[in-house]
Amino acid sequence: MARDILIETKDGDLVRLRPMVPGDEDALRHAISQLSSHSRYLRFFNGAATLPDHVVRRLSDVDGTKHIAWAAIDENKENKPIIGAVHAQRSSQDEKRGDFSIGLLDAWHSKGLARLLIALLSAESSKAGFEELIADVLWENKKGRALMGAIGAKSMGSDGSTIQFRMVLDEVLAKLGDKHLSPAMDKVLAAIEDGDFFESAA
Known part of the structure; x- marks a missing residue:
């Protein structure tokens, strides 16, 4: 069964959402290089033009249990590049809490992709045992803070430079499904409601 979804953004761009695989390492490295230095800083707390290989390797080293990730693919380009990705990572399969991260190329901000990726990640992570x-x-990441609020994440405090947010997966999914956001989100939510969609992640 295919585990990918072809959606259309509000601007009419075709984007495929699919699970990330270890073979995406080079494509992910290229995507990171296409981020603006400011976006790289907001995402990695480091604006360097390139990241160490071990960092990129860790981001692409998905296993469906300890590390789950979804990628957004630009279907309008012949080489089908990665334009965004979202990750949930934990130290062991028994952990109920994991670390979250997300990144989108600058040109794809404000198109609703972040919420779509978060919905898919939350559903698959929940099925894998994350809570x-x-x-x-x-x-300084105002858009990032606004996104956390929009999906129902709660602040756990700040160290002065960063804010830590807690995302309870059931609450995030309920929040995203609470109102009609877009036809693309409707399509994603329908796939999530299909009990077989994430069966290969179990």
Whole structure:
């Protein structure tokens, strides 16, 4: 059974949402290089043009249990590049709490992709045994803080430079499904409601 969804953004762009696989390492490295230095800083707390190989390798080293990730693919381009990704990572399969991260190329901000990816990640992570995710967001990242509020994440406090948010997965999914956001979200939610959609992640 295919575990990918082809959606159309509000601007009419075709994007495929699918699970990330270890073979995406080079494509992910290229995507990170396409981020603006400011976006790289907000995402990785480091604006360097390139990241160490071990960091990129860790982001692509998905196993469906300790590390779950979904990628957004630009279907309008022949080489089908990765334009965004969202991750849930934990130290062991028994952990109920994991770390959350998300990144989108600058040109794809404000198109609703972040919420779509978060919905899919939350559903698959919940099925894999995660109950909550923790996200560290820089204070200056206003869009990141707004996104956390929009999906129902709660602040756990700040160290002065970052705010830590707690995402309870059931609450995030309820929040995202609470109102009609877009035809694309309707399509994603319908896939999530299909009990077989995440069966290969079990």
